[in-house]
Amino acid sequence: MSRPHATLLCATLLTGHSSLLLASAEGFVEDSRLELINRNYYFNRDLRNGASNTQGVNPARPASERNGYREEWAHGLMLRYASGYTQGTLGLGVDAHADLGIKLDSGPGRTGTALLPISHNRQADAKVEDNYSQAGAALKVRAGATELKWGEMRTATPVFTTADSRLLPEMATGLYLRSDALDAVQLEAGHFTAYHEFASSNSDDSLRTRYSDVPVRSLDFLGGSYRLNEALGLKLFYARAQDNWLQSYFNLNYDVPLGMGQGLNLDTHVYRSDATGRELSGPIDNTSWSLAAAYRVGAQRFTLAWQQIDGDTPFDYVGGLSIDLANSVQLSDFNAPGMKSQQARYDLDLAALGIPGLNFMTRYVTGRGASDSGWTPGAHFAGGPASTYGMYDGARWHELDVDVRYVVQQGWARGMLLRTRFAVYRGNVEAQADLQDINEVRVIVEHPLDLL
Numbered sequence: 001m002s003r004p005h006a007t008l009l010c011a012t013l014l015t016g017h018s019s020l021l022l023a024s025a026e027g028f029v030e031d032s033r034l035e036l037i038n039r040n041y042y043f044n045r046d047l048r049n050g051a052s053n054t055q056g057v058n059p060a061r062p063a064s065e066r067n068g069y070r071e072e073w074a075h076g077l078m079l080r081y082a083s084g085y086t087q088g089t090l091g092l093g094v095d096a097h098a099d100l101g102i103k104l105d106s107g108p109g110r111t112g113t114a115l116l117p118i119s120h121n122r123q124a125d126a127k128v129e130d131n132y133s134q135a136g137a138a139l140k141v142r143a144g145a146t147e148l149k150w151g152e153m154r155t156a157t158p159v160f161t162t163a164d165s166r167l168l169p170e171m172a173t174g175l176y177l178r179s180d181a182l183d184a185v186q187l188e189a190g191h192f193t194a195y196h197e198f199a200s201s202n203s204d205d206s207l208r209t210r211y212s213d214v215p216v217r218s219l220d221f222l223g224g225s226y227r228l229n230e231a232l233g234l235k236l237f238y239a240r241a242q243d244n245w246l247q248s249y250f251n252l253n254y255d256v257p258l259g260m261g262q263g264l265n266l267d268t269h270v271y272r273s274d275a276t277g278r279e280l281s282g283p284i285d286n287t288s289w290s291l292a293a294a295y296r297v298g299a300q301r302f303t304l305a306w307q308q309i310d311g312d313t314p315f316d317y318v319g320g321l322s323i324d325l326a327n328s329v330q331l332s333d334f335n336a337p338g339m340k341s342q343q344a345r346y347d348l349d350l351a352a353l354g355i356p357g358l359n360f361m362t363r364y365v366t367g368r369g370a371s372d373s374g375w376t377p378g379a380h381f382a383g384g385p386a387s388t389y390g391m392y393d394g395a396r397w398h399e400l401d402v403d404v405r406y407v408v409q410q411g412w413a414r415g416m417l418l419r420t421r422f423a424v425y426r427g428n429v430e431a432q433a434d435l436q437d438i439n440e441v442r443v444i445v446e447h448p449l450d451l452l
Contacts, residue, residue: 071110152171158269168199286314425440
């Protein structure tokens, strides 16, 4: 659905007539930045082995007439404005954004990629909108090395991260505090109450858990990172999803140069989740962790990772990408209750071969051991209306990902990103209660333009 106020904000910022840009305080305008990002996105998800697309008009069709794939193509315009700060003990500023998504190719039988919104979903008259838009802003206050933001923004912490893996990014509404006042220490805190999902024009959608699919009135977190030296880093976070769970997070990253262009990196992540309040997601009792070891030599990087979910519930989270576990990949998080998964990954920076800006990555992840045989409604994980928990016992699956990306290094297209992502997912009968076999291709072209 079109949002006229978003289009108006785009035009206002671009023409420079916004009152934001007319502020006379020194530093507010001088340090301002205005950027326009063009993103062109093609998405094809081929549902294999007889599976069908359940989005759009497909549920209203006979099984024999349903499409077995999702395919959409869209273009996004994302305008980003970040002011500087006024002078004084408290510096004031503002960040604003205005985004527009445009349908290039889609259809009510091919939709469901989350690139474009669907009206009357799961109905015979389902329609894919021609365009949609969103706009928002956050006020910010800075005192020394400490900054407080209030409004709509993107977040990036281990316990609450908005995703940017579709046409337009997710946004969250709330308060965010960050301080770099202490040497080698970064402190963060947040209180968020609303969310803006992919393919939506609503900035006040309720926060929801990813897997149990229940509402969260507020998400609060406090944490920080500490750099002991150039090799060793530590992160600690604590979060509360109101009436769902309390969550503690620990990360230790150790990077060791070995000389002669070689190095070793060890990275471990641990989450502990316990039910709290009204326990809307059930009595959660879950410890999830991963350990990755990466060896780099020249332009190459070889990684092995292990991930384990301990408990009768899956590892659940709020926000599109609030999971810093090694085996959370393109299609699957490998986070079923009891699941153990392994990953082998290879990265290559082709700058060493004379092609700067070109990178290649491939990884293979396999998981097994999922067990929720003791699951009963109300006694363990409280899944949403489409929940498959209680049917995972014996599930196992694997995923292969390939990612090729190139950033133009010079000329008029300098900074343009060309990216192709390919994924194959396969699982046994028990696994397909949750996710059908998939072949997926995404092609993304993104070009940022500095306007100010």
